[in-house]
Amino acid sequence: MNQRDLEVTLAAARAVGVCPPGEEAAWAERVRARAVELYVLADTVGQDFQRLDEARQFTATLLAVKVEASSTRGVLVVRNGSGEVERLRTDRGDTDAGRAMIERARGLVAHRLRVYRLNEQMAGTPTRQVRTVVHLADRGVDTDPIPVNSAKDNVLAMADGDTELARLTWLDGDLSETGSVSPLQLASVLERLPLPGVR
Numbered sequence: 001m002n003q004r005d006l007e008v009t010l011a012a013a014r015a016v017g018v019c020p021p022g023e024e025a026a027w028a029e030r031v032r033a034r035a036v037e038l039y040v041l042a043d044t045v046g047q048d049f050q051r052l053d054e055a056r057q058f059t060a061t062l063l064a065v066k067v068e069a070s071s072t073r074g075v076l077v078v079r080n081g082s083g084e085v086e087r088l089r090t091d092r093g094d095t096d097a098g099r100a101m102i103e104r105a106r107g108l109v110a111h112r113l114r115v116y117r118l119n120e121q122m123a124g125t126p127t128r129q130v131r132t133v134v135h136l137a138d139r140g141v142d143t144d145p146i147p148v149n150s151a152k153d154n155v156l157a158m159a160d161g162d163t164e165l166a167r168l169t170w171l172d173g174d175l176s177e178t179g180s181v182s183p184l185q186l187a188s189v190l191e192r193l194p195l196p197g198v199r
Helices: 003-017 024-054 096-106 148-158 162-170 183-191
Strands: 056-067 075-080 085-090 111-122 126-139
Touching: 003 024, 024 111, 024 126, 056 096, 056 183, 075 096, 075 183, 085 148, 096 126, 148 162, 148 183, 162 183
Parallel strands: 085 126
Antiparallel strands: 056 075, 056 111, 075 085, 111 126
16 A cells, blocks of 8 residues: 555544444545545546646736526636726536636626636637636625726727627716716626626
8 A cells, every 4th residue: 555545544433433333344435435535536636736837827807797508617707907898707507616606706897816727728728718717715795996097998898899888888877977986886787798698
């Protein structure tokens, strides 16, 4: 037995607890099952660590969370440090990791985040890459005001350059035409926009 297997087995035995007298076979089976669970978990965590090591990190404010019907991936709309909006995708929503990331992101709208992002090749299209979020570290609600002109540029970008759609969406949001808006106000406007190919 190698060192790792021994450590996993000992951790499993500690988790299961002391063997009751006369139940050695059942206890050994519980330890074995727990050791296998720990081994699989360690493998998954190891893959997560590798993705984090390879990820690019940046600070951004999360403005919207949608789900792409075709892939079930979450689409996160973030406003980066340059004031531009980016669309990032989660892992597929039909996986535990993807589903958990989507649900977590929904609770972080208008928060400033440290984003860990990978550029991953799209399945079946090796020449295209998708920006995949692998972790979000919450830095709290973003209360910094956003100048109206910059916020309108963000709405226009999310409307794919459709100026009339952007104008109507801004008006529907009942936001000021001068001064600034909050990240939460901008998020509420972007939530009204149907993102292409996304529900």
